[in-house]
Amino acid sequence: MALEIYVLFINYLKLIKMEKLSIDLESNSVKAVFDNYIKDDDFKKFAVQILDKVKTSGKKKLLYDTRGLKVMAQSVQGWINEFWFPEANRLGISHMAFIIPESVFGQMSMEQTNSKKEKIGKINIEYFGNMDKAKEWLNKN
Numbered sequence: 001m002a003l004e005i006y007v008l009f010i011n012y013l014k015l016i017k018m019e020k021l022s023i024d025l026e027s028n029s030v031k032a033v034f035d036n037y038i039k040d041d042d043f044k045k046f047a048v049q050i051l052d053k054v055k056t057s058g059k060k061k062l063l064y065d066t067r068g069l070k071v072m073a074q075s076v077q078g079w080i081n082e083f084w085f086p087e088a089n090r091l092g093i094s095h096m097a098f099i100i101p102e103s104v105f106g107q108m109s110m111e112q113t114n115s116k117k118e119k120i121g122k123i124n125i126e127y128f129g130n131m132d133k134a135k136e137w138l139n140k141n
Contacts, residue, residue: 021046021053027138029061029097030054035068040076047084054091061095061138065131089121095141096125097134 020033030053038046050062124141128134 024063027135029063029138030059031063033065037070043076060092064098097138098127100127
């Protein structure tokens with residue numbers, strides 16, 4: 001029983017660490033941090049929270065730290081394309097800077113999801129290897 005409680009607690013801590021959402025004052029953007037693997041439903045909930053943060057903050061730029069992202073399911077990629085991007089465009093999001101994942105699978109997931117969207121709507125998307133370059137780009141635009 002104690003072991004089960006410990007495992008539940010560790011999983012809860014991982015979930016808390018996995019999803020972080022804030023306003024980044026340096027880049028004047030909504031910052032979202034994705035660490036590790038995230039379940040489809042949790043990812044969708046977090047993505048909607050990002051849109052809610054855009055609405056309440058008035059920020060039109062997003063800074064995504066996806067360095068810890070392991071992989072994203074095809075169903076989530078489809079949901080992002082069908083639901084999330086149209087809503088992001090409607091809200092007037094203008095720029096999205098991605099710090100690319102360290103894992104090859106995470107990189108492929110990010111590129112598959114976002115490559116088509118670079119040409120649709122008014123959202124400018126760029127990929128970066130580090131946080132400083134991403135913030136610099138957001139500040140220029």
